[in-house]
Amino acid sequence: MQPSAQKPLAFLEARILGVLVEKERTTPDIYPLTLNSLASGCNQKSARDPVINVKDSEVQAALDELRSRVLVLETYGASGRVLRYAQNFGRVYGLPPASVALLAILTLRGPQTASELRANAERLYRFDDTSSVEAYLDELASRASDPLVTRLPRQSGAREHRWAHLLCGAASLPIGKGLPADGPASAPSDLEVRVARLETEVAELRAAVLELARKG
Structure with missing residues (x-):
């Protein structure tokens, strides 16, 4: 189920995937992420290069595009109340966890x-x-x-x-x-x-x- 190489990701889309991969491993208690948490991860000052400042609306637009390519999945999690987002990067691109980790760090830093x-x-x-x-x-x-x-x-x-x-x-x-x-x-x-x-x-x-x- 690999995406076409003719359709590269936008910068923010790649940053979102990197944040989701990172937070899945480093903060599993709050993963999948809410829109607010995801925006905070994108705008994080540490371990980011370049540092950016994007609005929730911009993150939401990028999420919609990623969802259309099945790179991000929606879920309501255990609470069933707040919409959350999980990454599907490795499966879509057909990559092992080690490769996913390297790409995530490159998108973040x-x-x-x-x-x-x-x-x-x-x-x-x-x-x-x-x-x-x-x-x-x-x-x-x-x-x-x-x-x-x-x-x-x-x-x-x-x-x-x-x-x-x-x-x-x-x-x-x-x-x-x-x-x-x-x-x-x-x-x-x-x-x-x-x-x-x-x-x-x-x-x-x-x-x-x-x-x-x-x-x-």
């Missing part, structure tokens, strides 16, 4: 390295190591009819390539994140290079600490 994805996805899915993250990413990138992620050109000073999702169509480099090493003449500043390097190193350290904690 923007392009990231495999090390960053492993650390940021920890609460949604526990990957054994960075190589297992890369294996799932390679699988998502090599889907014949509709690749769902792409590897971006490595930035100047960065150790790892970043990955971006393709749920909304072709990926683009976010503003303020620097340019590829082989990009046009306006190279990133020294500060941007240092920040990019530090972000990658922090993600690698977080992944290493998680690995040590599990072994200990």
